[in-house]
Amino acid sequence: MTEIIKIENLCKSFGDLKAVDDLSFSVKEGELFAFLGVNGAGKSTTISILCKTLKKDSGRIFIDGEDSDLNPNKVRKELGVVFQNSVLDGSLTVKDNLKHRASLYGIVGEEFEKRLKELASLLEFEKFLNRVVGKLSGGQRRKIDVARALLHKPKILILDEPTTGLDPQTRRTMWKVIDGLRKSNKMTVLLTTHYMEEAGDADYVLIIDGGKRVAEGTPIELKNKYTGDYITIYSVTKEQIERLGLPYQEVSGAYRLKVANTWVATNLIIENPELFKDYEITKGKMDDVFLTVTGKKLTEDSEK
Amino acid sequence: MKTFGIILKRNTKLFFKDKGLFFTSLITPLILLVLYATFLSNVYRDSLQMSFPQGVTIPDNLLEGCVAGQLMSSLLAVSCVTVSFCSNMLMVQDKISGARKDFLITPVKRHTLAVGYYLSTTISTLIICVVALTATLIYVSAVGWYLSFTDVLLLLLDVFILVAFGTALSSVINFFLSSQGQISAVGSIVSSCYGFVCGAYMPLSTFSEGLRNTVMFLPGTYGTSLIRNHALSGVFAEMESHLPEQAITAIKDSIDCNIYFFGEKVEMGTAYLVVCVSVALLIGVYILLNLLSAKKDK
Secondary structure (H helix, E strand, C coil): EEEEEHHHHHHHHEEEEEEEEEEEEEEEECEEEEEEECCCCHHHHHHHHCCCCCCCEEEEEEEEEEEEECCCCHHHHHHHEEEECCCCCCEEHHHHHHHHHHHHHCCHHHHHEEEHHHHHHHCCCCHHCCCCCHHCCHHHHHHHHHHHCCCCCCCEEEEEEECCCCCHHHHHHHHHHHHHHHHHCEEEEEEEECHHHHHHHCEEEEEEEEEEEEEEEEEHHHHHHCEEEEEEEEEHHHHHHHHHHCCCEEEEEEEEECCCHHHHHHHHHHCCCCCCCCCCEEEHHHHHHHHHHHHCCCCCHHCC | CCHHHHHHHHHHHHHCCCCCHHHHHHHHHHHHHHHHHHHHHHHHHHHHHHHHHCCCCCCHHHHHHHHHHHHHHHHHHHHHHHHHHHHHHHHHHHHHHHHHHHHHHHCCCCHHHHHHHHHHHHHHHHHHHHHHHHHHHHHHHCCCCCHHHHHHHHHHHHHHHHHHHHHHHHHHHHHCCCHHHHHHHHHHHHHHHHHHCCCCCCHHCCHHHHHHHHHHHHHHHHHHHHHHHHHHHHHHHHHCCCHHHHHHHHHHCCCCCEEEEECCCCCHHHHHHHHHHHHHHHHHHHHHHHHHHCCCCC
16 A cells, blocks of 8 residues: 555654654554544644645655655645634535635635535435524534535545544544445555544554654554453452452453453453353453553543 | 535624624723613713804704714724624634633644634624614614715725724734633623724813823724714705804814824815725734734744
8 A cells, every 4th residue: 555644754843842753653544544643742833844734843744655745736736624622614504614725725606516515415414405504403513514624525534532522423424425435545544543443444543752653653563562452251259369469450340451462461361261161252442552652641531 | 615604604603603702892982872772862962062163053863864874883883893802702712711722733724714713804894893883873764864875885895894904903902812801801891892992982172181082093093083074074065054064163173073293184085095005014023923822823
């Protein structure tokens, strides 16, 4: 797969504060790339520089092989952005909003009408095309934000905490559409999120802290490297578990043991077959990875 | 071109749909109307009658036409500037709402956005001010009509020039604003002060000499005088058959139809020149600010 985003030695300071400190990474075409970090870690600054709305101090950015400094408008055409908060005009209708934003990409007249029809059908918002954006529910408004980002068929979709505050059903619809577009159009998605299950579904994860890269890899690689495995054993007594001499946690009548890796878990089962009649082995979660590499918890509260 | 048309339509539509912006822009004209209804008309009427030579009277409808002309000129002089400030606040609201960020991630040129704000402000303000002009003309026709067709055309021209001035001035000032607090502060200052410093609420002749000379450095003062001259030229023409020339000149001096720059009478042509040059200079500053901002972000 080709590298569609390549960032080299990116630096940005605000006074004495180094918001982005010599950050380098690349994103492959068609990948779902999760970008994690607490508030102030440098995610939004990196995204703003990527979108050409903020000037960098140094470093280079290549989008689809183009140097973003040399051909900024070509780069802008390749990017679609769903911002953390809706930036559409609340007092205009859905159609008026999309018509205006499409015109900024030169999409007007019949071309716009055709694209609007496609997106309305894809994101299921035909029924509220003529409703004022300010009167839509949070989920409906988010659909329009996504439609706005997809108006010009971008190669890269940047999602800045897109599902924060959405109900599970809208979140699922949104991901269904995005996954479909990734498969059909090889669209690359760069995601920042609070929801660790979303990060866990990514193809690749980059964790930054204090503007620097602290860990990266596929979710499995990160879990293997930074967390252990968990064995949950059912229908055993506390004395039996204590005999194993491993740290454990009581969870709703069962016991959850932490082991270094799957190999250790397998050995434990072989050595104590009488205990393992009803059990499950799970990998550590992305929350554990994040806590291990940054020493901080990535929760909605930490972001606010 | 289609893109530009859609940007213009969006900005203009937003101004008229945003109740906050729209009604705030109407506050100053409304305050003026309330002041007029409560006591300003009496003040204007009494001061006019006091300036007549003893024993001389003029027909009631001529007197009322003169008072209404003052109201019309004050209302238009203030509205052209305050409405343009409110309308142009959209450029600040777009920064606050994040819409501006959304525009800048697109390939649209920054100057297209800047010209879009300028022209949409001009259009919105013109719509409101032409409606205000029409309403005041209807009122004038009811109490005492002395305007010629040329006067009405000249009033339209004055409104257009003053709207261009208000838009250019607000474009430069609003360029630096980026929060709701700043919008409120600038809106309040402009609404409350502009009417005084341009001579719309109180004639400059009532100011101290120092203050009078100071406000003569502000182009808005010349705009007010232009509108007032054209609103009252028919009235003064009619007065010639009732009052001596000296009395008419005294009235013109007292209500700023004649304005003086350090004792020198400012001719109408000069007043037009001052306002037009100010507009050109302010547009130049607005272009420069946009160029510098674009360079800074590159």
